[in-house]
Amino acid sequence: MIEFYGVTKEYHGRRVLKDVTFQVRKGEFVFLTGPSGAGKTTLLKLIYRAERPSEGQLLVNGMNVSAMRPSRVPILRRSLGIVFQDYKLLPGRTVLDNVSYVLKFLGESAGDRRRRAYHALRSVELHHRMSAYPEELSGGEQQRVALARALVNDPSLLIADEPTGNLDHRLAFEVMKLFADVNVRGTTILVATHEQDLIRRAGRRCLTLEKGQVREGLAEGSA
């Protein structure tokens, strides 16, 4: 599902990722952790081709992302569900529009879009705010809208960058439970988070990024 082979990413001569190699198999639920600035967001950006590797090869859903033509990138992204760290909601559009928009370019009818968006919002307990605008929502609510948008098209791979960063403990565990439910239905999940407690409770595979390199398991001595 996700295959990194000797991937290196440099910004202006500074190596953020160094010779990273790992695989995430179909149906897995994997956490990606590491200190701030370790390169978690960069690694996720490589997966959805917001960045290109400086070296190495990267496959997602069998597609060679590192050599992908720009015209193919939207197709890759439509097969993924992405929860961005800064939510990236569309301002001036309602919560329902934000969630259902993704379905527009999948050719869904207006009725189906509304129905599926409503269900996705219900799953994150935000169906009662579907007529609100993002700027009227709290940070936690915006994060849940971003989550609903990522889930609405039943993606084969869900990538989430700090999806519980603005949520209280109860909601954070609810979101993890939601991820677990989605994972049971066959969706591969990769969650970048620095919340060690969540990772421990979930009891899933964990990759730790440190000094630009990936290794299996939580860092030693992490609280």
Place this chain on the structure above:
Amino acid sequence: MRAATGLVTLLDEAVSGLVRARRMTVASVLVIAVSLVLVGAFLLAVENLGGLADAVRGETAVTVFLRSKATDADREEISRIARDSRLASSVRRVTPEEARSRFSSWFRSLAPAAASLPSNPFPESLEIVLAEGAASSSALPGLLSNLAAARGAEEVQFDVEWIRRLRAAVGVARAAGSALAIVLVLGAAFTIANVVRLTILLHREEIEVLRLVGAPEFLIRGPFVVGALIQGILGSALALGLLAAGYRALLFWGTREGENVAGLLGLRFLPLASAGLLVGFGVAAGLLGGLVAVRRRNLG
């Protein structure tokens, strides 16, 4: 995505984008309308000048106004000069009463004044209808001189030079109108391009999000181009509406003053082809402005 669904989505996005930026949309449509009203006014003027030239050119009659004491022999002499020249196809006598009646129908507000005069001031005349091609014949100036020299003739009226000048003026107006149209359409396109560019700047964040969630490129750029096209069409429709209202106001004013201005000058509104051309200018300005605005340099 199926083509029909894609098209509906494209239109939906374009219209909702225009509605969300409604103030800019209205300003842009107004600027386009003003530009196209100027183009339309030129088209209207050229159309009517051309019509006038055609009407005058069609009137191939030489009018010989007779002296008040002209006799039948004088009339016969003028008719003979016309027939002998082989340039005339017929000669028709217009009595002073007929002349006054014509005047009254053309200038209705002056009709009572003309009727109230103690004597009829309109002279008798002979209208010599020229044969086909006679108007451009080299023998015509000779005929006009002979008619003017006839004993019963007071004045000979056939201003071929005036017609030539009018036709030349129409030609110049057409050329100037075409140049003006190009400049104004480019100006309208420039306005649209700037409005769309500004809209793109305002929606930069949204465009980034759309790309990140996998929106196809035609659904990112397309709505801006279609939006610009809609602005062009709305602007040209508004321009046509304003021109029609102006034309109606002119007719209303002419009728109120008691003159049949439209009938007298042969005024007419833009024919369908010219109206279509104006809408075409709007479409061209919209398309050009939209395409310029969504170049990669602006949209990333």
